[in-house]
Amino acid sequence: MNVNQVIKRTNYLDWPEYFMATAFLAAMRSKDPITQVGACIVNGKNIIVGIGYNGMPNGCSDDKFPWQKSKDKLTTKHTYVCHAELNAVLNKNCTDLYGCTMYVGLFPCNECAKVIIQSGIKKVVYLSDKHSYKAETIAAKKMFDVAGVTYEPFSPKNKKIVIDFEEIDWNNMQQCDFSPNKDEVDVLENSLEPLHISGDSNANQ
Numbered sequence: 001m002n003v004n005q006v007i008k009r010t011n012y013l014d015w016p017e018y019f020m021a022t023a024f025l026a027a028m029r030s031k032d033p034i035t036q037v038g039a040c041i042v043n044g045k046n047i048i049v050g051i052g053y054n055g056m057p058n059g060c061s062d063d064k065f066p067w068q069k070s071k072d073k074l075t076t077k078h079t080y081v082c083h084a085e086l087n088a089v090l091n092k093n094c095t096d097l098y099g100c101t102m103y104v105g106l107f108p109c110n111e112c113a114k115v116i117i118q119s120g121i122k123k124v125v126y127l128s129d130k131h132s133y134k135a136e137t138i139a140a141k142k143m144f145d146v147a148g149v150t151y152e153p154f155s156p157k158n159k160k161i162v163i164d165f166e167e168i169d170w171n172n173m174q175q176c177d178f179s180p181n182k183d184e185v186d187v188l189e190n191s192l193e194p195l196h197i198s199g200d201s202n203a204n205q
């Protein structure tokens, strides 16, 4: 077979779409009945190093703590909920987030901006800036500007990215000419002598 005749897929997700979609998938874990936010942190090698969504702190049951909004500080969700950005930073799976980019559904508030700056993240890509008029957002931008954290809106190539577990027909994938199909593999495996491995059966192979 001539390898040049096989053309790669072109409708694959580009990196920013993949990272924002990951943030949106994480947001689907949120129990907040009004606003679900997800955040995804990526390093310079396009490796995801932290993911988070808004939720109650560990050990604080999301059946017992309030999900309502209220003027009373003790009964409003805002007093208790950990924002997606904070959780993504705390969930990091590497030693340091220096130079990383955060993809997030909603522009960070002032409290998350402080966490982002202190963690070393250098860029924020956001989808919505619907609270741009609020003091928390204005303060966040003020801090980002002086601390050298850049921020830009996400402009999606695709408005929708659908995850459909039935989309890929695993049983009917186009095989290479030389790839055996399932029946051929069965015949091949049945014709093989059983393999006897001697030595330590717990060896890590």
Ligand SMILES: Nc1ccn([C@H]2C[C@H](O)[C@@H](COP(=O)(O)O)O2)c(=O)n1
Pocket: 032, 034, 035, 036, 037, 053, 054, 055, 069, 077, 081, 082, 083, 084, 085, 106, 107, 108, 109, 112
């Ligand atoms: N950048 C943000 C902004 C908000 N959140 C979370 C905090 C709450 O759970 C919810 C906002 O509630 P709303 O006042 O819209 O009912 O979203 C976040 O994680 N990150």
